[in-house]
Amino acid sequence: MYKINPDDKHLAEEFRRNRIGLHSADLQKLLNVFRGAPTEGKFVLICTKPHEEWVLAQLPKTRGGKLHMHHNRVFTSIEEAEWEVFKLRWKHYTGEEFGSLSRRQHQ
Amino acid sequence: MKKILGYSNQISVFPGERIAFMVSSEEGADYEASLVRILHGDTSPEGPGLKLVPVPGPIDGSYKGRRQELLAGSYVAIPDSPLFSALGSFTVQAMIWPTTPDRGAQSLIARWDQETRAGFILGIDVKGCLSLTLGDGRGKVEELSSGKRLMAREWYFVAASYDAEKGEVRLVQDPSVDHAMTDDAAEAIHKVTGNLGDAKRPLLMAAHFEEKLRSKIRTGNHYNGKIDSPALAAGVLDRAQRERLLVGKASPMEMAQVVGRWDFSVEIASDRIYDTTENRLHGKIVNMPARAMKGYNWSGDELCWRHAPDEYGAIHFHDDDVYDAAWDEDFVLTVPENLKSGLYAVRVGYGNEEDYMPFVVKARKGSGKGKAVFLIATGSYMAYANEHLPTDAPLAQLLAGRIPVLYPHDVFLQENRNYGSSCYDTHSDGSGVCYSSRLRPILNMRPNYQSWIGGDGSSLWQFNADTHIIDWLDAKGFDCDFVTDEDLHYHGLAAIEDYAVVITGSHPEYHSRQMWDAMEAFKQKGGRLMYLGANGWYWRIAYHQTCPGILEVRRAEDGTRAWAAEPGEYYHSFTGEYGGLWRRNGRPTQMMAGTGFTAQGFDVSSYYRRQPDADNPRAAFIMEGVEDEIIGDFGLIGGGAAGLELDRADRLLGTPPNCLVLASSENHTDIYLVVCEEILINYPGQGGQENPLVRADMVFYETASGGAVFSTSSIAWGGSLSHNNYDNNCSRITENVLRRFLDTTSFETACRGKRD
Numbered sequence: 001m002y003k004i005n006p007d008d009k010h011l012a013e014e015f016r017r018n019r020i021g022l023h024s025a026d027l028q029k030l031l032n033v034f035r036g037a038p039t040e041g042k043f044v045l046i047c048t049k050p051h052e053e054w055v056l057a058q059l060p061k062t063r064g065g066k067l068h069m070h071h072n073r074v075f076t077s078i079e080e081a082e083w084e085v086f087k088l089r090w091k092h093y094t095g096e097e098f099g100s101l102s103r104r105q106h107q
Numbered sequence: 108m109k110k111i112l113g114y115s116n117q118i119s120v121f122p123g124e125r126i127a128f129m130v131s132s133e134e135g136a137d138y139e140a141s142l143v144r145i146l147h148g149d150t151s152p153e154g155p156g157l158k159l160v161p162v163p164g165p166i167d168g169s170y171k172g173r174r175q176e177l178l179a180g181s182y183v184a185i186p187d188s189p190l191f192s193a194l195g196s197f198t199v200q201a202m203i204w205p206t207t208p209d210r211g212a213q214s215l216i217a218r219w220d221q222e223t224r225a226g227f228i229l230g231i232d233v234k235g236c237l238s239l240t241l242g243d244g245r246g247k248v249e250e251l252s253s254g255k256r257l258m259a260r261e262w263y264f265v266a267a268s269y270d271a272e273k274g275e276v277r278l279v280q281d282p283s284v285d286h287a288m289t290d291d292a293a294e295a296i297h298k299v300t301g302n303l304g305d306a307k308r309p310l311l312m313a314a315h316f317e318e319k320l321r322s323k324i325r326t327g328n329h330y331n332g333k334i335d336s337p338a339l340a341a342g343v344l345d346r347a348q349r350e351r352l353l354v355g356k357a358s359p360m361e362m363a364q365v366v367g368r369w370d371f372s373v374e375i376a377s378d379r380i381y382d383t384t385e386n387r388l389h390g391k392i393v394n395m396p397a398r399a400m401k402g403y404n405w406s407g408d409e410l411c412w413r414h415a416p417d418e419y420g421a422i423h424f425h426d427d428d429v430y431d432a433a434w435d436e437d438f439v440l441t442v443p444e445n446l447k448s449g450l451y452a453v454r455v456g457y458g459n460e461e462d463y464m465p466f467v468v469k470a471r472k473g474s475g476k477g478k479a480v481f482l483i484a485t486g487s488y489m490a491y492a493n494e495h496l497p498t499d500a501p502l503a504q505l506l507a508g509r510i511p512v513l514y515p516h517d518v519f520l521q522e523n524r525n526y527g528s529s530c531y532d533t534h535s536d537g538s539g540v541c542y543s544s545r546l547r548p549i550l551n552m553r554p555n556y557q558s559w560i561g562g563d564g565s566s567l568w569q570f571n572a573d574t575h576i577i578d579w580l581d582a583k584g585f586d587c588d589f590v591t592d593e594d595l596h597y598h599g600l601a602a603i604e605d606y607a608v609v610i611t612g613s614h615p616e617y618h619s620r621q622m623w624d625a626m627e628a629f630k631q632k633g634g635r636l637m638y639l640g641a642n643g644w645y646w647r648i649a650y651h652q653t654c655p656g657i658l659e660v661r662r663a664e665d666g667t668r669a670w671a672a673e674p675g676e677y678y679h680s681f682t683g684e685y686g687g688l689w690r691r692n693g694r695p696t697q698m699m700a701g702t703g704f705t706a707q708g709f710d711v712s713s714y715y716r717r718q719p720d721a722d723n724p725r726a727a728f729i730m731e732g733v734e735d736e737i738i739g740d741f742g743l744i745g746g747g748a749a750g751l752e753l754d755r756a757d758r759l760l761g762t763p764p765n766c767l768v769l770a771s772s773e774n775h776t777d778i779y780l781v782v783c784e785e786i787l788i789n790y791p792g793q794g795g796q797e798n799p800l801v802r803a804d805m806v807f808y809e810t811a812s813g814g815a816v817f818s819t820s821s822i823a824w825g826g827s828l829s830h831n832n833y834d835n836n837c838s839r840i841t842e843n844v845l846r847r848f849l850d851t852t853s854f855e856t857a858c859r860g861k862r863d
Binding site for chain 2: 020021022023025028031032035036037038039042043044045046047050051054057059060063064065066067078081082085
């Protein structure tokens with residue numbers, strides 16, 4: 001059974017370069033783990049201004065429950081949000097921060 | 108959060124007809140109403156932009172706002188009767204199959220008044236045990252429990268007897284199946300000191316009466332699960348009498364005591380409930396609980412309820428069933444006589460709040476000679492109405508290949524489950540939603556609407572995605588009329604026979620037999636079909652035969668399904684027809700449109716590559732002016748013309764032998780997977796990067812009657828039409844086809860070289 005390996009950071013770089021669309025088989029496997037998690041707490045985006053602004057949110061545990069919105073995580077592009085969520089999920093699965101890599105790669 | 112919502116009583120009207128609108132202004136704010144013609148509902152800055160054309164008219168103006176409640180939850184209502192008031196001692200009984208016995212108090216059979224707290228409720232208590240509540244109407248309420256928890260999805264015989272003389276209640280909870288190490292059977296006797304008060308209310312099943320409202324009632328403690336063979340008798344029945352009553356074998360003397368014995372297997376296709384006794388305490392269902400459900404005595408010998416109705420005597424109730432919101436009418440539009448056929452909506456709104464209530468205006472019979480008609484896929488819109496997949500289904504992110512983007516309507520629907528679900532959802536008890544109604548606000552049938560499933564980019568789906576095609580028709584100056592799926596269903600060929608061409612939207616997925624047959628008859632008479640989408644004619648549906656605005660889908664044994672119907676429940680309750688895929692009904696989509704569903708994925712779209720058949724002289728009119736090898740490598744839906752859901756030609760599934768494959772898509776991502784009905788033995792390599800079945804085939808063929816069919820076989824096609832100010836190879840191909848299809852000159856049908 002595939003498990004996310006902290007040594008797979010090269011996949012993060014691949015994702016950072018192309019966040020939506022065709023991925024390598026290894027990256028797709030990793031993304032399938034991220035995206036296949038149970039519903040509770042799962043990250044989604046809520047569009048607050050059509051085509052302009054998205055806010056990070058998490059799904060509730062139960063039907064009818066309120067979504068938990070992270071009002072301090074507002075994005076002006078979906079690709080930006082994809083990268084942010086990737087880093088959050090990476091930390092969840094590996095316990096490792098992605099800060100240094102992301103800082104370096106954003107330069 | 109949405110603060111104003113509404114719906115109309117009709118989905119399509121002729122000029123001169125009346126259409127009523129029901130509005131809820133959630134905070135009571137007054138609002139403005141106006142009529143608009145919908146040309147383009149996509150707000151993306153990458154496209155032509157929103158085009159809602161105001162149509163000044165008599166409804167323009169301000170309206171008094173009021174909140175209207177949407178009361179969800181299904182139940183049976185038996186009108187009040189003196190026989191109920193005459194009850195002293197009584198026995199109430201049924202077979203039940205609870206699905207959420209651990210989810211708080213639920214009422215099974217109740218003649219109860221919440222205000223006076225008079226009457227009785229046979230129910231499930233907060234501990235999940237069978238219970239009887241007795242109220243004398245003077246403040247004394249006693250609740251007696253079986254003391255044994257019911258298990259979910261197990262059949263039980265349940266009964267409660269009240270002996271007024273002895274002041275005694277007997278509760279019987281008898282499981283149909285005995286499980287080892289399970290203690291769920293009970294026969295409990297309790298002393299009571301109160302009397303049975305006269306509730307003076309209707310007898311309800313699966314809920315109890317709470318409050319009389321202006322035009323409906325408020326009910327409470329909705330039950331999730333099945334009820335079968337409910338009965339009510341005067342006096343205390345013993346075990347043998349209860350058992351004989353259950354199976355309809357009570358003696359004439361015993362029957363004299365029976366107030367009502369309701370047989371849900373009678374008139375299954377209706378909204379009526381039939382009392383088998385001569386008291387004729389017939390009733391009706393409210394909010395359309397699921398009928399034609401397997402009963403406690405289902406043997407499995409027959410899989411169709413029409414063949415063994417007595418084994419389908421159960422109704423499955425849900426606390427989130429919705430049929431008709433039954434809101435009070437706010438205003439009526441008499442459609443102006445000179446209003447052009449088209450897709451319209453009444454806009455209601457105040458400040459930044461707004462809602463649109465769409466409908467189609469049809470052309471008068473006979474005025475469409477030689478024109479094109481756009482078939483608005485209201486059946487498919489209804490099947491998707493108010494779907495909750497991005498919040499309910501863990502697989503949504505895998506399907507989309509992205510983080511799902513939710514919009515205000517998704518948040519509203521997540522938090523307001525009383526607005527009902529789509530046929531892609533499950534009920535709160537996990538059972539599939541097999542009915543969907545348009546007599547409620549449908550938040551995803553709106554211009555401006557974006558969907559998590561609509562691919563990268565504009566992210567449109569169904570109703571709003573179809574406006575890409577409507578806009579293109581307008582931009583190109585085509586004079587096109589409009590009809591809906593319901594017109595095709597109810598009026599058959601007459602709804603479209605005047606026209607030279609029928610144009611579909613992006614995803615005409617749901618069709619009744621009547622709709623299929625009407626379209627086939629249109630083709631047989633030389634009509635031309637332009638299928639500008641994919642995954643069409645996929646699911647068989649049924650419209651209710653007497654209740655308007657509701658359809659049924661049974662997710663039978665195959666196909667891409669968000670839930671699966673239970674074995675033995677594959678036949679529509681509305682008609683008795685076998686449900687499921689049209690392909691499993693012997694009619695693959697290839698028989699209708701030349702291509703049929705082959706793969707889906709919802710991240711990015713791709714392009715088509717020209718195929719050798721494009722150079723066939725028969726296709727010259729289609730490819731005129733299009734020399735490109737690559738077609739549609741642009742677009743608002745996922746960045747390409749081939750995307751989301753894809754169809755392919757397949758001779759063995761019914762693609763006609765003279766069908767030309769003009770172009771095929773390629774290079775789809777691995778989010779795109781072959782549909783499950785293609786997979787007999789599962790094997791690796793189902794993704795778009797490996798499997799040749801992951802493609803859209805653009806096809807053309809002539810019919811034997813001189814008509815023709817053109818199919819793009821991709822949901823994303825419409826999103827490419829406006830690219831480069833409508834000047835692109837997708838637009839050119841579509842225009843070439845439509846212009847030739849509008850020319851009534853017969854297509855050649857003779858086989859060259861064939862003898863007469």
